[in-house]
Amino acid sequence: MTRSADDPAAGAEAPPPGAVPPGRTARPHRAGPDWPFHAAFIALGSVYVLLVVALLAADVLSTSPRHLLDALAKPEIRFAVRLTLVTCTIAALLSIVVAMPLAYLLSRHEFPGRRAVEAVLDIPVVLPPLVLGLSLLILFHLPVAGATLESLAQRHLGMRVAYTPVAVVIAQFAVACAFAVHSLQVTFDRIDPRAEQVARTLGCRRDQAFCRVVLPQAWRGVVAAFTIAWARSLGEFGPILVFAGATRMRTEVLSTTVFLELSVGQLEAAVAVSLIMIAAAIVVLAIVRLLGGKVA
Amino acid sequence: MIEVCGLTVRSGGFRLAAADLGVPSGGYGVLMGRTGSGKTTLLEGICGLRPATAGTVRLDGIDITGAPLSARGIGYVPQDLALFPTMSVRDHLGFALRVRRVPRAEIATRVATLAESLEIAHLGERGVRDLSGGEARRVALGRALSFRPRLLLLDEPLAAVDEATRDRLCVLLRRIQREHGVTTLHVTHSRDEARRLADILYVIEHGVVTSRPLASLAAAGDDA
Numbered sequence: 001m002t003r004s005a006d007d008p009a010a011g012a013e014a015p016p017p018g019a020v021p022p023g024r025t026a027r028p029h030r031a032g033p034d035w036p037f038h039a040a041f042i043a044l045g046s047v048y049v050l051l052v053v054a055l056l057a058a059d060v061l062s063t064s065p066r067h068l069l070d071a072l073a074k075p076e077i078r079f080a081v082r083l084t085l086v087t088c089t090i091a092a093l094l095s096i097v098v099a100m101p102l103a104y105l106l107s108r109h110e111f112p113g114r115r116a117v118e119a120v121l122d123i124p125v126v127l128p129p130l131v132l133g134l135s136l137l138i139l140f141h142l143p144v145a146g147a148t149l150e151s152l153a154q155r156h157l158g159m160r161v162a163y164t165p166v167a168v169v170i171a172q173f174a175v176a177c178a179f180a181v182h183s184l185q186v187t188f189d190r191i192d193p194r195a196e197q198v199a200r201t202l203g204c205r206r207d208q209a210f211c212r213v214v215l216p217q218a219w220r221g222v223v224a225a226f227t228i229a230w231a232r233s234l235g236e237f238g239p240i241l242v243f244a245g246a247t248r249m250r251t252e253v254l255s256t257t258v259f260l261e262l263s264v265g266q267l268e269a270a271v272a273v274s275l276i277m278i279a280a281a282i283v284v285l286a287i288v289r290l291l292g293g294k295v296a
Numbered sequence: 297m298i299e300v301c302g303l304t305v306r307s308g309g310f311r312l313a314a315a316d317l318g319v320p321s322g323g324y325g326v327l328m329g330r331t332g333s334g335k336t337t338l339l340e341g342i343c344g345l346r347p348a349t350a351g352t353v354r355l356d357g358i359d360i361t362g363a364p365l366s367a368r369g370i371g372y373v374p375q376d377l378a379l380f381p382t383m384s385v386r387d388h389l390g391f392a393l394r395v396r397r398v399p400r401a402e403i404a405t406r407v408a409t410l411a412e413s414l415e416i417a418h419l420g421e422r423g424v425r426d427l428s429g430g431e432a433r434r435v436a437l438g439r440a441l442s443f444r445p446r447l448l449l450l451d452e453p454l455a456a457v458d459e460a461t462r463d464r465l466c467v468l469l470r471r472i473q474r475e476h477g478v479t480t481l482h483v484t485h486s487r488d489e490a491r492r493l494a495d496i497l498y499v500i501e502h503g504v505v506t507s508r509p510l511a512s513l514a515a516a517g518d519d520a
Contacts (some may be wrong), residue, residue, distance in 0.1 A: 194378035197345050200365040202392040203443060212395075216382040238300040 010160055018208040035097040056278060061244070063271045068105025071272035076248045081276070084253040085166060088233040091172035095180040095229040096222060103184035106212070108193060124178040132174060136243040137162060167244035168251055172233035180229040187221025234277060297322045298342070298447050298479055305341035312337045314351060315505040317481075317498055321356070324473055325481045327492040329500035335483040336375065338500065339449045342481070343370045355446055371440030373477070375451040377432055380467035385419040385427070386411070388435050392443035406442065413472065414455075416440045430461040432466070441476055450475070450482040454489055466492050487513055 071077050105111075106118065124132060138147045140161055153161050161167050191214060201211040215222075237255040240246075246256040255278050261270035300317040312334045318401040319325035329335045340346040342353050352361045360368050380388060392398040398406075411417040414434045419427070422436060432452055440448060453469070454462045470493055473480050482493060488512055490497060497508045 135303065192376075194374055194376060195380050197365075197378070198372060198378045198389070198439075200372060201343050201345075201356065201368070201370055203366050203395040205366055208395060212391075213380055268307075 001259060003102060047091055059271055059278065063268060063275060067268040068272045068275065069281060072276075074269070076252065077273060079249050080252045080254050080257040080273075083168070083251075084234065084255075087165060087168045087253060088174055088230050091169050091176050091233040092180075092226050092229040094169070094173050095177040096184075096226050099177050099180035099225060099229075100222065103139050103181045104188050104214075106181070107185050107188035114240045121178050121181050124181075129175075129236070130242055133239035133242025134166075136174060136239060140243075162243060163245045163247065163251060165244070167286070168240050168253055170240035171243045172236045174239060175236055176229035176232040179232050180225040183220075183225040183228050184221060185223070187218050190221075191217045218289050222293045224288050227284050227287045227291075231281060233290075234280055234284075297323075297354075297356055298325075298481065299354040300338075300342060301354070302511040303338070303341050303348055303353060305337050305346045305348055306339040307334075307340070307346060310334060310337060310503065312341060315341075315500075315503075317505050317507075319479050319481055319496055321479055322477045323479055324470070324493055324495045325479075325498065326494035326496070327483045327498045327500055327505070328485060328486055328487070328490055329482060329483070333500045334503040335485075336451055336465055337503075338505065339372070339451050339481070339483055342447075343372045343449055346374075361389070367462050369443075369446045371443070371445035371448045373433075373436045373440045373448075373450045375437040375453075375455060379424040379427075379432060379436060380424060381397045381423075384421045385416060385435050386421060387469055388424065388439045391439060391440050396443060406511075406518045410438050410442055413475065414468070428461075429457045430465060433457065433465060437469070437472065441472065441478065444476070445478060448476075448480040450480065452484055452519055453482065454484070454486070469493060 036164060042189060072081075102121075106114065127135075140153075150161055153159055159166060161170065195217075196209045196213050200206070201214045204212060235255060236253075237259065240251070240253060240257070244251040246252060246260055248260065252260065254273055257273045258270045258277075261267075261273065298317075298319050300315055302314040302316060303312065303316055305312040310332075315338055317325070317327070319336075327335055327338065335438070336512065337346065340350055344360075344363065348361055354360065355368070355370070383391070386407055389410050390403045393403045393406060408417065411419070414437065416431060416434045416438065419431060419435070424432060424477055437450075437453065451471075454465050456506070457465065466489065469482075482489070484490060495512060497510055497513065498505050499508050500506075
């Protein structure tokens with residue numbers, strides 16, 4: 001029912017929302033302290049934080065500088081460190097080269113199948129790592145019109161792929177690139193497309209507007225995406241194990257070193273290598289945190 | 297001279313229907329309309345940011361309807377200015393000249409002259425994040441004029457500034473436009489701006505553009 005301006009009941013006599021109806025007594029409102037709420041949330045939330053801290057502390061406490069130096073003195077582990085640095089850097093660079101255009105297109109354009117492309121990009125993130133490695137192995141050995149990708153690489157590039165360092169890079173790239181795309185898409189989403197449009201009215205071609213106006217705003221995001229891709233590559237294990245193998249002094253990277261050292265009962269060496277990886281991860285996190293808040 | 301004939305542009309669910317409009321060479325046209333009437337869509341259609349589904353845009357007698365955005369020679373100042381956050385004021389004024397590979401010495405001279413004329417020479421290397429509303433508008437205007445465009449499109453260039461700044465910018469706009477002799481189309485919802493600047497007046501309502509005599513601005517009220 002609506003009330004007209006002439007309705008004498010309209011106006012000042014209308015009860016305010018939430019008022020107690022006549023004939024009923026109001027229960028006194030008890031505000032109560034906030035601390036039980038905060039205490040409960042802090043207690044529940046800190047379970048996970050403490051777990052992570054305890055994991056790191058356990059690693060640090062179960063090794064010693066001596067173990068660390070012994071591990072680094074082993075030629076196999078020194079090889080693994082070198083191969084890890086090289087393959088992670090190549091995989092991260094390749095990820096940026098591919099992810100930048102893809103993320104830009106997804107950020108700036110509506111096109112048929114855009115949602116499908118985004119869904120495809122989520123697959124490497126959610127796919128079990130071993131399955132991804134197996135899929136890579138199958139892809140490179142699947143005969144199509146009498147040839148496989150492996151045989152084509154041998155014939156035209158003179159190199160083998162599976163069970164070589166090239167396979168390590170491909171396995172790392174397969175996962176890292178998806179993370180780089182997600183990170184860069186957020187970066188481009190935050191950059192106002194209007195400035196790019198104005199740059200084009202000022203005489204820029206699309207590529208010039210991208211290089212002169214978008215990239216200078218996106219560079220922190222690009223560095224952050226590179227760092228994330230590098231970190232993902234560092235932690236990659238399953239796909240590398242299946243597609244590149246874990247051959248010492250050939251395809252062994254730090255993640256496979258941990259596995260190999262554990263498999264021969266060298267717990268101290270495995271923990272020492274883990275600490276090296278944790279240190280690298282912390283450096284990466286620090287870079288991402290430093291740049292992440294300032295993107296665009 | 298800008299001649300728009302039957303220009304039809306879509307912007308999401310909005311449709312600008314067969315707009316006709318013309319501003320003679322060196323003239324100052326004002327297009328008035330309420331928020332959502334299609335003013336910005338029309339400007340974007342003219343400068344090529346939105347493709348025309350019908351009609352033509354002729355600039356100095358040349359059909360530019362299908363021309364690439366970068367080749368139209370139109371200076372555009374959007375309502376949000378869209379300054380480049382990583383560039384200094386001087387970089388903005390020289391941007392279009394660097395894109396055109398104008399020699400450095402000439403860029404320096406032209407930028408200095410333009411900055412002087414817009415009274416922003418003192419801002420030099422300052423970043424655009426630190427500018428006041430009035431300064432930012434002068435920089436956006438300078439950036440759009442820097443390559444000597446044949447047409448200047450201004451999308452509510454005096455919105456969201458205080459009255460004193462608006463007065464000063466009105467005077468500056470008229471002076472700069474005369475100095476450069478550039479044909480200008482200025483979009484606004486303010487009668488006062490139209491009164492002070494217009495040589496020729498158009499009104500847009502629900503995507504339909506109509507020509508109006510300047511005398512119609514004498515009516516009371518400030519907004520369209």
